[in-house]
Amino acid sequence: MLHGYAASLLDGAWLTFQVAVLSLVLALMLGLAGASAKLSKLRLVRAPAVAYTTIVRGIPDLLMMLLVFYGGQMLINIATDALEWDYIDVNPFVAGIATLGFIFGAYFTETFRGAFLAVPAGQLEAGAAYGMSRWQVFSRILFPQMLRHALPGLGNNWQVMQKSTALVSIIGLSDITWLADQAGRSTHQPFLFYAVVCAFYLGMTALSSVVFNHLERRYSVGVRRSAA
């Protein structure tokens, strides 16, 4: 049906899925670190985090990706020249994940920051009053409740992020969009192949909203919903 390109598109879909999930992991880590830095009492810790979120959220993700991919290559070239090593190619897979993780880390920072602030301070004090250590307060009281407040925002960011994975095709990664482009050119049926890509993304975003709805319900156990 797809002129023998079905298997190749499936490979691309798997690659896109990997890029999405791995950059999500990176973005979550950067987001947690960024939020902690932004909530720090030390100005020296806060300032870089503020600069990070302001700059990243102020420029397009495509431009950022080009900067990391081509700029990263140049930095590596300078380093390998100085160390008299062999030429190292920047792997577009790594560059793609690094850029997407870096960009969405800034959005996750804002989500986590808001969620941390939403946990009542009295609960943390109560934890301390029970003699819990700082780690126990974090892992038993702050984190689980923070997650409930963060989940809707995380879900939104994740939906945006999945769609941004299509940009990796521009830096030459053979993801589903890139492979559909190739298939469309050789069969002269680009509409058909791009429509398949659209269907793939619709499926992925639909599946994600099911998962996130489930998670939101799980983390909202014990919270009464206002009747609407």
Place this chain on the structure above:
Amino acid sequence: MIEWSVITESLPQYTSGLWLTAQLTVLSLAAGLMIAIPLSVMRISRKRLVAGPVWAFTYFFRGTPMLVQLLLIYYGLGQFEWIQAQWQAGNTFWLTFREPYGCALVTFTLNTCAYTTEILAGALRTTPHGEIEAAQACGMSRVTMLRRILIPGALRRALPAYSNEAIFMLHGTAIASTVTLMDLTGAARNAYSQHFAPFEAFIFAGLLYLTLTFALVGLFRLAERRYLAHLQPRKAIKGHTA
């Protein structure tokens, strides 16, 4: 360390790129908003036949990457013989879809329209019941009520969410460079390929985008001060400070 010539030599391209980026953003936002207003009213309709198609439209455009939408329209439509025949016949409407500029503008407009429709539909749904009852008590017809009460109120409530959408759109226009348009990102890619100086080329474009973003944020802040004045924190009355 910095090769200033990379920037100075390409300055004319950056300037025209800046203009094209601003143009694409403003035109698609304006057209998208105009179409989104009637669509959002249809979206909250109780009739399935009215709300359903709008739901499908927003679901498709919000669930797929804008890059793929642009490629689908720019490269995809040429696959159909019927459209090629229209191009041959010189149909001005369909010829729009042969030019990268027309395709980019159509894609961006439809994309922002889908997001704006959902934002406005959400704002329409949160109209206070009292306002609707008051309008009915005044004897307003449904159309008058929409025009005087529901839509103006929804536009106000939607303003904060809409400002985010506008910034996303400004950044989204960067993909116009993938269909050969020389917008700000296109100018940066061109400057990069001429000099192989990624930092100068892309960081300068980034600074220009930051400026545009801040300008947009400033404009929306002014708009919020004007249209959401009733929600502003109260200022202390001058001369009465203790």
